[in-house]
Amino acid sequence: MAQHLVIMAGGVGSRFWPMSKEDYPKQFLDILGKGRSMLQLTYDRFAGIVQPENTWVVTSSQYGDLVHEQLPEVPLCNILQEPCRRNTAPCIAYVSWRIKHRDPNAVIVVSPSDHDIQDVPTFRNVISQSLQFASETDAIITLGMKPTRPETGYGYIKADLSLESSRRENFYRVDEFREKPDLETAKGYIAQQNFYWNSGIFVWGIATIINAFRVYKPEIAEIFDDLRPYYDTPEEQAHIDAAFPKCPAISIDYAIMEQAEETFVYPSEFGWSDLGTWGSLLKQLTPDDNGNATVGEDIHLYDTRNCIVHAPGLKKVVVQGLDGYIVVEKDGMLLICKLTDEQRIQTFH
Numbered sequence: 001m002a003q004h005l006v007i008m009a010g011g012v013g014s015r016f017w018p019m020s021k022e023d024y025p026k027q028f029l030d031i032l033g034k035g036r037s038m039l040q041l042t043y044d045r046f047a048g049i050v051q052p053e054n055t056w057v058v059t060s061s062q063y064g065d066l067v068h069e070q071l072p073e074v075p076l077c078n079i080l081q082e083p084c085r086r087n088t089a090p091c092i093a094y095v096s097w098r099i100k101h102r103d104p105n106a107v108i109v110v111s112p113s114d115h116d117i118q119d120v121p122t123f124r125n126v127i128s129q130s131l132q133f134a135s136e137t138d139a140i141i142t143l144g145m146k147p148t149r150p151e152t153g154y155g156y157i158k159a160d161l162s163l164e165s166s167r168r169e170n171f172y173r174v175d176e177f178r179e180k181p182d183l184e185t186a187k188g189y190i191a192q193q194n195f196y197w198n199s200g201i202f203v204w205g206i207a208t209i210i211n212a213f214r215v216y217k218p219e220i221a222e223i224f225d226d227l228r229p230y231y232d233t234p235e236e237q238a239h240i241d242a243a244f245p246k247c248p249a250i251s252i253d254y255a256i257m258e259q260a261e262e263t264f265v266y267p268s269e270f271g272w273s274d275l276g277t278w279g280s281l282l283k284q285l286t287p288d289d290n291g292n293a294t295v296g297e298d299i300h301l302y303d304t305r306n307c308i309v310h311a312p313g314l315k316k317v318v319v320q321g322l323d324g325y326i327v328v329e330k331d332g333m334l335l336i337c338k339l340t341d342e343q344r345i346q347t348f349h
Contacts (some may be wrong), residue, residue: 001135003105005050006095009039009059009067009113010082014343015277019310025244027113028066031275032293033284033312038275039113040070045120049110050128050199056099058082058091061241077232083241088200089255090220090247095241096209097224101231106215107204115199116284118271126268130203135266140173140212141203142257144196144265145272152185154254154274155179155198161266170323174263177253180227196267200274202252218258220247243334278326279339282308306339 009027010198020026025038036044043055059067061081068079071154092110099106109127117123130141144157158175176199178307182191189195213221223243228241257263273284285293290304291306300308302320312315326342330337337344 001105002106003050004054004056004099004103004108005043005046006092006099006108006110007039007055007057007113008088008110009057009063010085010091011114012085013342016336017161018328018330020180023062025063026210027065027314028070030312031295031310032116033310036135037070038116039067042111042113042115043071043074045109045117045123046109046127049124049131050285052076054103054106056080056095058095060085077149081237081240082244083168084245086244086247086249088252089217089250090244092202092209092245092252093217093220093224093247094244095212096206096213097227097230100206100210101228104206105307107131108204108206108209110202112200113203114275116271116273118284120270122268126266126270128168129168130266133171133188134203134205134208136167138205138208138262139171140208140257140260140263142174142263142265143199143201145199145268145269146193146269147190147197147275149303150183150190151197152180152183152186152278153167153276156181156186156189157196157198157265158192159196159267161194170266171264174224174265177258196265197272198253198267199272202257208262212260217250217255218246220255223247277342278308278328279342281310282306282339308339 012022012025016026019029028037028038053075055074056078057067057074058080061083064079064081068076086253133139134141143305156178159172160175161172223246227239229245230236273280275281277334282293287293292301292304296311296317299317304319304322306324307322308316309319314329324339326335326337326339
């Protein structure tokens with residue numbers, strides 16, 4: 001059983017302006033101030049589980065060189081480049097057919113490139129158990145995060161906690177997937193105690209996911225079946241560039257997860273966050289006694305509460321008298337914005 005890692009790194013990720021830009025999105029940035037980009041931290045947390053030669057990155061054609069620059073350990077032939085954005089289902093289909101061409105018995109974990117995980121040892125244990133379960137069954141596995149608050153920015157997974165797998169502990173059948181709720185609905189989910197945040201991290205055998213595409217999305221399967229003569233050849237990219245735009249733009253949740261029968265969730269707790277906004281970063285960082293979080297070498301806060309200040313490139317920063325603000329500096333661009341107005345940032349620049 002060969003274990004493979006797929007990192008999805010094709011998103012634009014522009015909501016972290018002024019740090020992120022279309023030609024340099026958030027997955028390539030050191031958002032957390034750890035000296036490693038989000039992509040590199042994603043790669044790092046699978047150390048000891050998956051070997052570099054079995055690591056794959058699916059990205060946009062404009063980011064291929066950037067992926068190679070940040071992850072030189074990953075073979076160039078394992079950096080797959082999409083000619084256009086078609087959401088996660090075609091992305092996963094492409095890399096799955098590519099892996100099957102090389103290793104028809106592979107077991108795969110699929111991870112986004114822009115999530116933060118605080119308890120890496122626990123995460124690795126969960127991943128190892130999930131890979132083992134996938135190798136023994138035809139299960140499609142997703143990691144469900146035990147919610148810590150009624151979050152409206154995440155999708156949810158409803159688990160049937162009465163139906164634990166007979167083969168291995170901690171795996172439960174999925175009842176259904178729910179879209180991002182309003183606040184009252186989210187509070188109801190929390191109260192029921194069998195709803196989990198949908199992490200977007202999946203584990204499955206290569207035959208399982210390819211069979212699922214053939215059953216539930218045959219039009220996608222047909223596209224990548226037709227490309228089999230060109231995988232791992234010099235002609236591959238040209239044929240992908242021609243065929244990939246024919247795929248429907250659809251997420252893996254809609255295409256496969258919500259329809260498949262053998263779907264299991266592993267309820268998990270390892271300090272997970274989908275870092276989609278500055279507000280989500282504030283929740284993930286360790287705050288001071290006034291609810292502030294900072295990333296930078298010399299930041300001083302006075303009479304300031306519930307703020308995030310991100311300025312690792314400046315020698316000294318002083319903030320006084322703010323409550324509930326974002327303060328970010330990057331390359332001479334400065335953002336000062338209310339946390340409650342963060343969604344409006346996109347209209348400002």
